[in-house]
Amino acid sequence: MQRSIFKGLRFRLALSYTLFFAILLTGFGFVLRGMLSGVMETTVQGLLDEEWAACKGFLRSNGKGVLEWNYDPNDKEETAIVERLRLIYMIADDKGEVLESSELYREMGFQSPAAISQVLSDGKPSYTFHPNLRGQVFMVRQGTLSEHGHKYFVGLGRNFTPSLRVIDEFSLDYFLALPFIILTAAFLGWLLARRAMQPVTEVAAQVAQVSGSNLSLRVPIRGSRDELDHMIANFNGMVARLEDSFHQIRQFSTDVSHELRTPITVVRGQLEVALMTAKSEAELRDAIESALIDIDRLSQIVRALLNLAKAEGGQLNLQKQDLDLVPLIRGVVSELEIPAIDRQVQLRHILPRSASISADRIQIERLLYNLIDNGIKYTRPAGYVEVVVTIHQETETIQLEIRDNGNGIAPEHLPHLFDRFYRVPGLENGAEKGLGLGLSFVSWIVKAHNGEIQVSSELGVGTSFRVTFPLITASQKNQNDYGNQRESTGRYSNIGS
Amino acid sequence: MRILVVEDEKRIADFLGRGLESAGYAVDIAPDGQTALDLVHATDYDLITLDMMLPDVDGLRVLEKIRNRKSNPPVLILSARGAVEDRVKGLEFGADDYLTKPFAFVELLARVRVLLRRGQPTPEKLIVGELSLDCIRRKVTRSGDNIELAPKEFSILEYLMRNKGRPLSRTMIVEHVWDMDYDGLTNIVDVYIRHLRSKIDDRYPSKLIHTVRGVGYMLELPEGRSE
Numbered sequence: 001m002q003r004s005i006f007k008g009l010r011f012r013l014a015l016s017y018t019l020f021f022a023i024l025l026t027g028f029g030f031v032l033r034g035m036l037s038g039v040m041e042t043t044v045q046g047l048l049d050e051e052w053a054a055c056k057g058f059l060r061s062n063g064k065g066v067l068e069w070n071y072d073p074n075d076k077e078e079t080a081i082v083e084r085l086r087l088i089y090m091i092a093d094d095k096g097e098v099l100e101s102s103e104l105y106r107e108m109g110f111q112s113p114a115a116i117s118q119v120l121s122d123g124k125p126s127y128t129f130h131p132n133l134r135g136q137v138f139m140v141r142q143g144t145l146s147e148h149g150h151k152y153f154v155g156l157g158r159n160f161t162p163s164l165r166v167i168d169e170f171s172l173d174y175f176l177a178l179p180f181i182i183l184t185a186a187f188l189g190w191l192l193a194r195r196a197m198q199p200v201t202e203v204a205a206q207v208a209q210v211s212g213s214n215l216s217l218r219v220p221i222r223g224s225r226d227e228l229d230h231m232i233a234n235f236n237g238m239v240a241r242l243e244d245s246f247h248q249i250r251q252f253s254t255d256v257s258h259e260l261r262t263p264i265t266v267v268r269g270q271l272e273v274a275l276m277t278a279k280s281e282a283e284l285r286d287a288i289e290s291a292l293i294d295i296d297r298l299s300q301i302v303r304a305l306l307n308l309a310k311a312e313g314g315q316l317n318l319q320k321q322d323l324d325l326v327p328l329i330r331g332v333v334s335e336l337e338i339p340a341i342d343r344q345v346q347l348r349h350i351l352p353r354s355a356s357i358s359a360d361r362i363q364i365e366r367l368l369y370n371l372i373d374n375g376i377k378y379t380r381p382a383g384y385v386e387v388v389v390t391i392h393q394e395t396e397t398i399q400l401e402i403r404d405n406g407n408g409i410a411p412e413h414l415p416h417l418f419d420r421f422y423r424v425p426g427l428e429n430g431a432e433k434g435l436g437l438g439l440s441f442v443s444w445i446v447k448a449h450n451g452e453i454q455v456s457s458e459l460g461v462g463t464s465f466r467v468t469f470p471l472i473t474a475s476q477k478n479q480n481d482y483g484n485q486r487e488s489t490g491r492y493s494n495i496g497s
Numbered sequence: 498m499r500i501l502v503v504e505d506e507k508r509i510a511d512f513l514g515r516g517l518e519s520a521g522y523a524v525d526i527a528p529d530g531q532t533a534l535d536l537v538h539a540t541d542y543d544l545i546t547l548d549m550m551l552p553d554v555d556g557l558r559v560l561e562k563i564r565n566r567k568s569n570p571p572v573l574i575l576s577a578r579g580a581v582e583d584r585v586k587g588l589e590f591g592a593d594d595y596l597t598k599p600f601a602f603v604e605l606l607a608r609v610r611v612l613l614r615r616g617q618p619t620p621e622k623l624i625v626g627e628l629s630l631d632c633i634r635r636k637v638t639r640s641g642d643n644i645e646l647a648p649k650e651f652s653i654l655e656y657l658m659r660n661k662g663r664p665l666s667r668t669m670i671v672e673h674v675w676d677m678d679y680d681g682l683t684n685i686v687d688v689y690i691r692h693l694r695s696k697i698d699d700r701y702p703s704k705l706i707h708t709v710r711g712v713g714y715m716l717e718l719p720e721g722r723s724e
Contacts, residue, residue, distance in 0.1 A: 254580075257577075257579075258577045258578065261577040261579075261597075261598045261599055262506055262509070262577055262598065264598075264599040265506075265509055265577075265598040265599035265600065266506065266508045266509050266512070268599050268600075268601070268602075269509060269512040269513065269516070269599075269600075269602050270508065270511075270512045272512075272516070272601065272602040272603070273512040273513075273515050273516035273519070273602055274512075276516060276519055276602070277515055277516065277519040290508065294508070
C-alpha cells in the first residue's frame with residue numbers, strides 16, 4: 001500500500017502539534033502585551049496619584065473663592081516641584097470654565113463641560129488617554145478638588161508615549177520571532193512524531209511479514225506495557241486463532257484426501273486387475289459389484305463430510321422443542337436390539353419417569369444411535385451396554401450416560417476421540433471400519449444444545465460417555481412452546497455418519 | 498520371483514495379489530507389520546510393496562527393520578500420503594520407489610519390473626539389435642551410423658535400453674530423467690520420444706521404440722527377431 005506522507009499519522013501528529021503551539025504562542029503574546037500595558041498604566045497612574053497628592057498640598061482657595069498655588073517662591077525645591085506639577089495640567093470650575101492650564105495641556109484640548117461635570121458629580125478620579133497633535137499620547141487623571149464649598153475639576157497629565165513605545169517594541173519583536181519559533185516547533189514536532197510513530201512503523205513491518213505460510217510468526221511484545229503492546233498482544237492472539245483454524249483446515253483437507261484415496265485405489269485397482277485377469281463374466285461381475293460397494297462408501301464419506309461441514313459452518317437449523325428423552329431412548333434401544341443380540345451384547349437402561357430438555361429430536365436421536373451403536377460394536381460378546389439418565393435438580397442439568405464393559409480405550413487416544421477421522425488404531429477391522437466422523441458429529445450436537453460431553457475409559461474395563469444437557473424449568477417451558485410454534489417451518493437436514 | 502505385499506486394506510491386497518500373480522509373480526500378503534516382518538524372516542523376497550499406514554507398526558519402522566537384514570530386497574512404498582515430504586521421508590528410510598494411492602495398476606507393474614532388474618551389473622555398452630549406446634563415451638550408433646542426441650534424449654534412450662522389453666510409464670521416465678516429480682507435465686516425455694524416434698527409428702525399417710497403451714513406452718526388438 002502506497003502511503004501518502006500528508007495522510008500519515010506522523011504528519012497529522014506533527015501538524016496538530018504545530019497548530020496547537022502556534023495558537024498557544026500567539027495567544028500568549030497577546031496576553032503578555034496586555035499584561036505589559038497594564039503594568040505600564042498602573043505605574044503611570046501611581047505617578048499621577050502622587051502628583052495629585054502633591055497638588056492638593058499646594059492648591060489653596062483664597063478668601064475670594066479663587067484657587068491659588070500656595071508655595072514659597074524662594075524655596076528652590078518647592079518651586080521645582082510646583083513647576084513640575086504645572087507642566088501638564090488644567091483646572092476648571094464646576095461650570096466647566098477653564099481657570100488655569102498649561103501649554104502642553106492646551107495642545108491636546110480641554111475636556112468638554114459635560115465631561116467635567118460628569119467627573120465632578122462622580123466624585124471619583126478617572127484616567128483617560130489624550131493624544132496631542134504631535135502624535136504623543138498623554139494619560140490624564142481627572143480629579144475633583146473641594147475647597148470651601150466649591151468644587152474644582154483638576155486634570156493632571158503625563159506623557160504615556162514612552163510606555164506605548166516599549167509595548168509596541170515588545171510586540172513587534174515577539175510577533176516577528178513567532179514564525180521562527182513555530183517553525184522550530186514544527187520541526188521538533190516532526191521529529192517527535194517520528195519518535196512516537198517509530199514503534200508503530202516497526203510493528204507494521206513485522207506484521208507485514210505474517211502470511212498464510214508463516215502464521216507461527218509472532219510480533220514480539222516490546223515490554224513497555226503501553227497501548228501499542230496491548231495492540232500487539234491482541235494482534236498476536238488473532239494470528240494464533242487464525243493459525244489454529246488454518247491448521248484445522250489443512251489437517252481436514254489432508255484427512256479428506258486420505259480418506260478418499262483408499263476407496264478410489266480399491267475401485268480403480270479392482271477394475272483394472274479384473275480387466276487384465278478375468279476369464280469369465282462372473283469374475284468381471286464380482287469386480288464390478290465390489291467396486292460399487294466402494295463407490296457407496298465414497299459417497300457416504302462425501303455426504304457425511306458435507307453434513308459435518310454444514311453443521312460446523314452454522315448452516316444447519318436446529319428445530320428445538322421440549323423433548324422427553326425417556327421415550328426417545330426406549331425407541332432407539334429397541335431398534336438397536338437386533339444388532340446387539342447379533343453380537344451377544346445385552347442392552348440395558350436405567351431411566352427416570354421423564355427427562356425433558358430443549359432439543360432437536362433428529363439430532364438427539366442421531367447422538368443416541370452413534371453412542372449406543374459404538375458401545376455395541378466395541379464390546380465383547382456377553383458384555384453389556386447401559387444407558388442411564390439422571391436428573392440433577394441442584395445444577396438444573398440432565399446427565400445421559402452410555403457405558404459399556406467393552407475393550408476400553410487407551411488413555412493416549414482419549415483426547416483425540418472427537419477429532420474428525422480419528423479412529424483408535426487396531427480397534428476396528430476392515431469391514432466394520434467406521435468413517436471416524438460419528439463422534440465429531442456427536443460432539444457438535446452436544447455443543448449445539450449447550451451441553452457438555454465427557455468420556456472416561458479404562459482398558460479391559462469399559463468406556464463411559466457422559467453427556468450433560470441443561471434441564472428445562474417450568475418458566476422456560478412456556479417460552480419454548482411459544483418459540484416452537486413460530487419456528488415450526490424451519491428447515492433441517494439429515495445427517496448420515 | 499516372489500513378492501510380499503504388505504497392506505492392511507483387504508480389498509487392495511486382494512487385487513494386488515491377483516494382478517501380480519497374473520503377471521507371473523508369486524505373491525504373499527501380510528495384513529500388518531508384524532506378519533510382514535515374520536514373513537521377511539522366513540522367506541527371501543525379491544520385492545516388497547509396503548503400505549505406510551499399518552494397524553500395528555508404522556510403515557517406516559517396518560522398512561527400517563527390513564533394511565537392517567542381510568538380504569535386501571527392493572521396497573516399493575504404496576501410500577495414501579502423497580505430500581513431497583512423505584515421499585522424501587520414505588525414500589530416506591531406504592525405500593527404492595514411492596507410489597501414491599490411487600495408482601494405475603499398470604504403473605505399479607511397470608515399476609515392479611524395473612525394480613526387479615535392479616542390482617544386476619550394468620554393462621558399459623548397451624546393445625539392442627543394431628542400436629548400440631556407449632554409456633562412458635556417450636555415443637550412440639545404429640547400423641554403424643553415428644547419431645547425435647541431446648543430453649535428455651540420451652538419458653531417455655539409456656533408460657529405455659537398460660529396461661529393454663519392459664514398459665516404462667511416462668511418470669517413471671520423468672522421475673528418472675528429470676530427477677523430480679513432474680506431475681501433470683508428462684507430455685514432455687511424448688515430445689522427447691518423438692524426437693528420439695525421428696533420430697533412431699524413422700530412417701530404419703525396423704522400429705525399436707514402441708508405445709504401450711495405458712502405460713507409456715518400451716524399447717524392444719520387433720516381433721520375430723532375436724538379439
